[in-house]
Amino acid sequence: MSSTTTAAAAEAEIPACRTEPEAAPAAxxxxxxxxxxAHLRTQTQLAAERLKLAPGQKPVAYLYIQRHGQFDLYDPADAVKMKPLGSSTKAQMTARRTCPECGKVRKYPVRKRCSVCQTKAYEAQRRREARTCWDCRTVRERPLPAAHHRCPDCRRKxxxxxxxxxxxxxxxxxVCAGEGCTVKLLTKxxxxxxQKQQGxxxxxxxxxxxxxxxxxxxxxxxxxxxxxQRAQWEAEDQARREAERQAAQARVRWAAEALADPDVLVLDTETTGLDDDARIVEIAVLSSSGEVLLDTLLNPGVPIPVDASQIHGITDSDVASADRFSDVLARLAALLNxxxxxxxxxxxxxxxxxxELTLHFLDCSPVEATEEEAAAWAREQAAAWLGALDVEDVMIPYSDWVGDFSEYHGNNRWQPLDGGHRAADDCRAVLDCLRAMGRSYETAAVGGGLDEGEVG
Incomplete structure (x- = not known):
């Protein structure tokens, strides 16, 4: 298309009443x-002059302030006057701007007192403090000396x-600082x-x-x-180190002997939670050699919480047809005896x-006993059953053997048992802990002795 044709098309689009196209509005x-x-206003300034934006009114310019951003500027001539405030609204606004102390109406809302009254109160407090003794807190008629702020009696004291x-x-x-010594070391x-040089x-x-x-x-x-004193401290420190060394030897010896003892059993349970009334859902007993003597699910008689199932993976459907604790109690007692x-x-x-034992014996309580008597009898029977067992803890010796000391608790941190949260697997993890502890004892026995570095 030629330039002549383009110009002709542009002239054909211009209305007959105009000889040139409209210019685009300036930004x-x-x-x-x-x-x-000076005549332009922001929206906040318009509101202060009782003006508001007209429908569709757009800003005619912008005001840019560094670190504050850009603000719209409007022409007050295009704005619309606001509706006059009612008398009740004016009264409320006046009440909010009235100082409760002086009763004057300020240009800003007043809560307890206006800034003028606040300044007067502060100055009055300063003048009163200047007349108050720092020791006896007596208020005098005239300001006290600024050097010490005390009345004559307190200054004298x-x-x-x-x-x-x-x-x-x-x-x-x-005088010599020795106890009971009166020897003069220098003149007064x-x-x-x-002393005077220091003031x-x-x-x-x-x-x-x-x-x-x-x-x-x-x-x-x-x-x-x-x-x-230094010699005494060194002797005490040496005795403490020797006691720690002997305790470390005793721990590893205890672990090695437990692994070799056929009368040692490892027990673990999985429960419905960590509360005092948690029920057992799985119990396992292994020998010191790792033989599984008991590994069974138990029906707790209550729903297993979802949080507990997410930990050990045992659900209500898994224990629906399982035995109750009372059903395996006789077998458990025979194993642990x-x-x-x-x-x-x-x-x-x-x-x-x-x-679990308390609940079991509660079901076996005498029929003629009252509820309180049956509960007391069940607790006694459970305590007697547990008292007949020889139970030893592995967590404390193993944590002391690891030696992860906590400055906050002032003791070694308890080590988590990495067994997968199933009863039999946790028992095997306990045996692994014993083997790790006893290995240093076996090494020292072969080498001819134990020292502090070998026992961990």
Whole structure:
């Protein structure tokens, strides 16, 4: 298409009443701080003048302030006047701006007092504090001296106390610090001169670096006393280290002997939770050699919470047809009778066993007994059943063997048992802990002795 044809088409689009096309509207100008025309207003300024934006009114310019952003500017001539406020609204606004103390109407809302009253109260407090004694808190008629802010009586007491402290300090530094010793180390004149150089208006003074604290005999006696204390501390520290070494040897020896003892059993349970009334859903007993003597699911008689199932993976459907705790109690008692029972964190497992035993014996309580008597009898029977067992904990010895000390708790951190949260697997994990502890004992036995580095 030629340029002549394009120009003709453009002229054909122009209306007959106009000889040229309309120019596009110019974009609003952006002004900096102090550069905007004086008649333009922001929306907040329009509201202060009781004006509001007209429908469809657009900003005619913008005001840009660094770190604050861009603000719209409007022409007040295009704005619409606001509806006059009602008398009740005006009264409420006036009440919010009225100071409760002076009763004057301010330009800002007032809560407790206006800024003028606040300043007056602060100045009054300062004037009152200037007339208040710092010691007895008595308010005088005139301001007290700014140097000490005390009334004459309190100032006299303060000076007397300072004199007593100064005299006591001179007496202290001029006499030997040895117990019961009265040997003079320097003159009082020298002490007072050093004291005046530091200033008498204070409660303590420092000694000169070249002044002796004790005479020669007392210095020798003090050095001997410190040497005896140091020797005593070293002996106590050596005894403590020896006790720790023997305890470490005892731990690894205990683990090695437990693995070799055929009368050692490892027990673990999985429960419905960590509460005191948690029920057992799985119980396992393994020998020291790893033989599975008991590994069974138990029907707790209550629903298994979802949180517990997510940990050990046992659901209500898994234990629906399983035995109850009372059904396996006789077998469990026969296995544990006369054996050493090792449990990782025995306080928890013994607690859930006590709860299950109490419920079992409660069902077996005499018919003629009252509810309280039956509960007391069941608790006694459960305690007697558990008292006949020889239960030993593995968690504390193993945690001490690992030696992950916690500064916060002041003790070794309890180590988690990595067994997968199933009863038989946790029992095998306990045996692994014993093997890790006993391995150093076996190594030392082959090498001819145990030392602190070998026992962990």
């Amino acid at each position: 609003p100008k952006v002004y900096g701080w102090g550069q905007a025309p 303060q000076l007397d106390k300072q004199r007593e402290q100064a005299v006591a300090w001179v007496e202290d530094v001029t 004149k020298e002490a007072r001169s050093h 008498l208006q204070r409660g303590w003074w420092s000694r000169a670096s070249h002044w002796p604290r004790r005479c020669a005999p007392c210095t020798e006696a003090e050095e001997q006393r410190q040497a005896e 006369g054996k050493r029972v090792l449990i990782y964190n025995k306080w928890y497992d013994v607690g859930v066993l006590r709860h």
